[in-house]
Amino acid sequence: MNDTRQFHLLAGLATGRDARSDDAIYQSLWEAIVEHRLSPGARLPEDALAGAFGVSRTMIRRVLQRLALEQLVTLRTHRGAQITSPTPSEARDVFRARRLLEGALLTEVVGNIKPADLQALAQIADQEHHASREQAIRLSARFHTRLMAMAGNASLSEALSQLISRTSLIIAVYGRGQAGCPCEHHTLIKLLETHDLAALQKWMHEHLTGIEASLDFTASGDALPDFEHLFGHHREQNAS
Amino acid sequence: MNDTRQFHLLAGLATGRDARSDDAIYQSLWEAIVEHRLSPGARLPEDALAGAFGVSRTMIRRVLQRLALEQLVTLRTHRGAQITSPTPSEARDVFRARRLLEGALLTEVVGNIKPADLQALAQIADQEHHASREQAIRLSARFHTRLMAMAGNASLSEALSQLISRTSLIIAVYGRGQAGCPCEHHTLIKLLETHDLAALQKWMHEHLTGIEASLDFTASGDALPDFEHLFGHHREQNAS
DNA sequence: TGGAAAATGCTTGTATACAATCCTCAAGGC
DNA sequence: GCCTTGAGGATTGTATACAAGCATTTTCCA
Numbered sequence: 001m002n003d004t005r006q007f008h009l010l011a012g013l014a015t016g017r018d019a020r021s022d023d024a025i026y027q028s029l030w031e032a033i034v035e036h037r038l039s040p041g042a043r044l045p046e047d048a049l050a051g052a053f054g055v056s057r058t059m060i061r062r063v064l065q066r067l068a069l070e071q072l073v074t075l076r077t078h079r080g081a082q083i084t085s086p087t088p089s090e091a092r093d094v095f096r097a098r099r100l101l102e103g104a105l106l107t108e109v110v111g112n113i114k115p116a117d118l119q120a121l122a123q124i125a126d127q128e129h130h131a132s133r134e135q136a137i138r139l140s141a142r143f144h145t146r147l148m149a150m151a152g153n154a155s156l157s158e159a160l161s162q163l164i165s166r167t168s169l170i171i172a173v174y175g176r177g178q179a180g181c182p183c184e185h186h187t188l189i190k191l192l193e194t195h196d197l198a199a200l201q202k203w204m205h206e207h208l209t210g211i212e213a214s215l216d217f218t219a220s221g222d223a224l225p226d227f228e229h230l231f232g233h234h235r236e237q238n239a240s
Numbered sequence: 241m242n243d244t245r246q247f248h249l250l251a252g253l254a255t256g257r258d259a260r261s262d263d264a265i266y267q268s269l270w271e272a273i274v275e276h277r278l279s280p281g282a283r284l285p286e287d288a289l290a291g292a293f294g295v296s297r298t299m300i301r302r303v304l305q306r307l308a309l310e311q312l313v314t315l316r317t318h319r320g321a322q323i324t325s326p327t328p329s330e331a332r333d334v335f336r337a338r339r340l341l342e343g344a345l346l347t348e349v350v351g352n353i354k355p356a357d358l359q360a361l362a363q364i365a366d367q368e369h370h371a372s373r374e375q376a377i378r379l380s381a382r383f384h385t386r387l388m389a390m391a392g393n394a395s396l397s398e399a400l401s402q403l404i405s406r407t408s409l410i411i412a413v414y415g416r417g418q419a420g421c422p423c424e425h426h427t428l429i430k431l432l433e434t435h436d437l438a439a440l441q442k443w444m445h446e447h448l449t450g451i452e453a454s455l456d457f458t459a460s461g462d463a464l465p466d467f468e469h470l471f472g473h474h475r476e477q478n479a480s
Numbered sequence: 481t482g483g484a485a486a487a488t489g490c491t492t493g494t495a496t497a498c499a500a501t502c503c504t505c506a507a508g509g510c
Numbered sequence: 511g512c513c514t515t516g517a518g519g520a521t522t523g524t525a526t527a528c529a530a531g532c533a534t535t536t537t538c539c540a
Contacts, residue, residue: 045491047490056524061493065302066305069306078493079533093393093396094395097396100344295494317501318522319501319503319521320521
């Protein structure tokens with residue numbers, strides 16, 4: 001069927017021209033994933049994407065590989081790409097990693113605060129207020145990414161921004177209703193102005209723990225249910 | 241000239257067959273980079289690699305893109321790939337990041353020590369003793385990677401293993417003579433057995449700081465010298 | 481009528497052809 | 511003699527053709 005129409009909403013996002021560089025395609029797909037317009041489990045056929053973006057499969061494959069290395073899409077051989085569905089275990093790893101990294105990086109952030117940074121953060125937080133629920137998720141990711149860039153360590157910032165993107169996938173699978181935390185971000189900006197490291201770290205820890213606590217891991221996020229857990233007693237009866 | 245011979249040492253490393261999967265090619269290149277058999281700045285022409293590995297450029301390009309996303313090679317448009325030469329600033333970022341991450345992860349490692357892990361670490365440390373200088377560098381990376389895998393957080397382990405690989409590049413550019421630290425790794429294993437977190441963190445901090453201190457950042461690591469800094473006064477004289 | 485096996489179509493994997501760009505080297509002008 | 515400019519070769523960027531594998535459906539048999 002070569003369903004190009006399904007992905008035309010993606011193509012319309014960026015510059016508007018027909019053929020785009022692979023970086024622009026990456027951006028479009030990244031935004032669609034982080035904004036939950038492409039949900040975990042959704043298939044990403046190469047032909048359909050190539051048609052929507054007006055390029056050949058070559059470029060699409062390069063972009064998909066990049067997204068796969070960032071764990072936003074899952075590539076299975078001869079079975080194509082689909083948006084990654086993080087497992088509960090992976091989800092917990094991501095939150096543990098973020099608590100550790102963002103807490104530690106705050107130490108370096110407080111020594112590096114510049115007015116321009118605070119202004120940029122405030123602008124993002126403001127946009128979150130007026131944005132749709134979908135865009136708010138992406139802006140929330142941008143807020144955290146921008147905040148951690150203030151630590152001035154590109155190596156860590158990059159690793160962290162990947163964790164932040166994956167958090168959006170986790171929320172898509174295990175989130176229940178209520179969205180992120182726009183007002184909380186304004187609180188953080190006020191704390192940044194006081195340079196109170198302990199308070200900032202406490203805030204960040206509670207912020208991340210709060211998001212994690214709002215998730216519901218009982219719902220099966222994966223495509224195939226856990227038969228072992230559901231019907232395991234049958235086997236025990238037969239085996240014994 | 242299509243100089244395939246230059247890369248035949250790489251092709252001989254893995255399985256020995258002619259055509260290999262992209263993962264095997266990635267492994268071969270990764271080892272050659274980490275073992276300093278391919279030095280920073282070395283060019284990686286796609287045709288030559290394709291010939292050496294007995295595959296087409298398609299696969300080579302995929303592997304090079306992956307190595308580029310891990311910052312082991314640098315991809316410049318229409319100018320091909322070459323082994324990355326980390327800047328002094330990047331080098332310092334990597335060491336800061338490793339001190340932070342590895343120090344913090346030790347906290348989770350000490351709660352998770354299993355005999356099999358200690359045995360695996362001891363085996364790597366032993367191999368370091370008997371290995372050539374080149375292989376010792378790779379084994380040292382493996383040691384740290386294996387150690388941090390004990391923390392049981394795949395997200396952080398992956399980010400960290402990238403930092404560890406990049407450290408090898410940094411040593412290739414800025415290292416002066418003396419190699420790594422084989423005996424020190426045996427010390428760490430003894431400390432692990434005591435479960436003394438504070439001592440472990442102290443050891444790790446000094447270990448990484450010691451390596452960083454042994455580097456010489458005055459030598460120009462980049463291909464093209466810093467003309468701005470060298471000849472900048474000329475422009476100032478003309479401008480004023 | 482239900483199930484298993486085969487066939488067909490669709491999607492991905494790999495290689496290759498062609499176009500675009502850059503680098504090198506040589507020739508000409510100042 | 512040095513710098514600029516142009517042509518040629520070499521290398522990368524992109525698209526496409528073909529092969530290989532999986533999924534679905536259809537058919538056949540019990």
